[in-house]
Amino acid sequence: VIASHLVVPDDITVSWDDIAGLDGVIEELRESVVLPIRHRHLLQNSQLWEAPKGVLLHGPPGCGKTLIAKATAKEGGMRFINLDVAILTDKWYGESQKLASAVFTLASKLQPCIVFIDEIESFLRSRNVQDHEATAMMKTQFMMLWDGLSTKAGSTVIVMGATNRPQDLDKAIMRRMPAQFHVGLPTEEQRLKIFRLVLSTETFSDDVDLNRIAKLTHGFSGSDIRELCRNASVFRIRNYMRNGSGNQTPSPNGTEPLPPISMDNLLS
Numbered sequence: 001v002i003a004s005h006l007v008v009p010d011d012i013t014v015s016w017d018d019i020a021g022l023d024g025v026i027e028e029l030r031e032s033v034v035l036p037i038r039h040r041h042l043l044q045n046s047q048l049w050e051a052p053k054g055v056l057l058h059g060p061p062g063c064g065k066t067l068i069a070k071a072t073a074k075e076g077g078m079r080f081i082n083l084d085v086a087i088l089t090d091k092w093y094g095e096s097q098k099l100a101s102a103v104f105t106l107a108s109k110l111q112p113c114i115v116f117i118d119e120i121e122s123f124l125r126s127r128n129v130q131d132h133e134a135t136a137m138m139k140t141q142f143m144m145l146w147d148g149l150s151t152k153a154g155s156t157v158i159v160m161g162a163t164n165r166p167q168d169l170d171k172a173i174m175r176r177m178p179a180q181f182h183v184g185l186p187t188e189e190q191r192l193k194i195f196r197l198v199l200s201t202e203t204f205s206d207d208v209d210l211n212r213i214a215k216l217t218h219g220f221s222g223s224d225i226r227e228l229c230r231n232a233s234v235f236r237i238r239n240y241m242r243n244g245s246g247n248q249t250p251s252p253n254g255t256e257p258l259p260p261i262s263m264d265n266l267l268s
């Protein structure tokens with residue numbers, strides 16, 4: 001089960017270049033995680049410059065937390081295990097503990113490795129009296145396994161969690177993630193950068209004013225911006241089929257270029 005969630009660095013398709021407007025977070029992760037991991041052979045005897053064993057990315061949905069986690073693994077030459085919390089919490093009593101132990105054993109064998117846990121609060125939320133006994137044991141065991149690896153000299157397994165609700169996370173988990181980054185909704189300037197990146201492979205008509213679109217999209221996440229651009233492209237194709245060469249005989253080799261994306265397409 002876990003192996004199906006494992007990706008080796010060469011197969012990770014996301015790099016820093018695929019992330020726009022988050023230069024500050026990227027720079028900090030480069031310095032605190034990627035460099036110490038990449039140069040770990042030089043730093044074997046130094047405990048002064050170690051990558052943190054826990055990293056938390058928090059902020060609203062669709063703003064790039066998963067992108068950042070994958071790109072960090074790629075840039076650090078690390079394996080990436082995407083731990084689906086459902087497989088840990090849905091299992092029968094006892095099974096989830098075996099799985100947690102299997103995850104850490106695998107991560108340790110594969111290090112350097114990032115164990116990514118999206119919606120980490122759903123599984124490691126503040127402990128309360130209503131917790132099912134199995135859930136409580138699961139959390140305790142998870143932390144023990146994590147500590148076991150963290151204290152091992154030279155370990156390069158990093159647990160990277162993402163959450164929209166950091167306030168719900170167990171305090172003990174918070175302490176295990178000393179590096180914490182907020183990945184918030186993009187500002188106007190960041191939205192402009194995301195538009196430029198997402199549309200970098202497209203051609204536009206002269207009327208397209210990305211500064212204006214960035215201003216008009218207050219409250220949009222990176223994911224919303226991507227969706228808006230995808231829709232603009234679909235509208236463009238639909239119009240083309242309806243009004244343009246859709247009525248004419250298609251070009252024999254199908255290489256006729258699509259019309260550029262217009263401001264109307266983006267505002268639709």
Ligand code: ATP
Nearest residue numbers: 018019020061062063064065066067194222223226
């Ligand atoms: P969730 O909390 O819903 O899992 P998330 O913060 O992990 O969200 P991602 O899955 O990283 O968000 O982003 C969703 C998609 O939105 C990405 O695959 C990408 O296409 C686009 N996206 C989001 N933020 C950015 C960004 N800063 N630069 C480029 N693309 C972005």
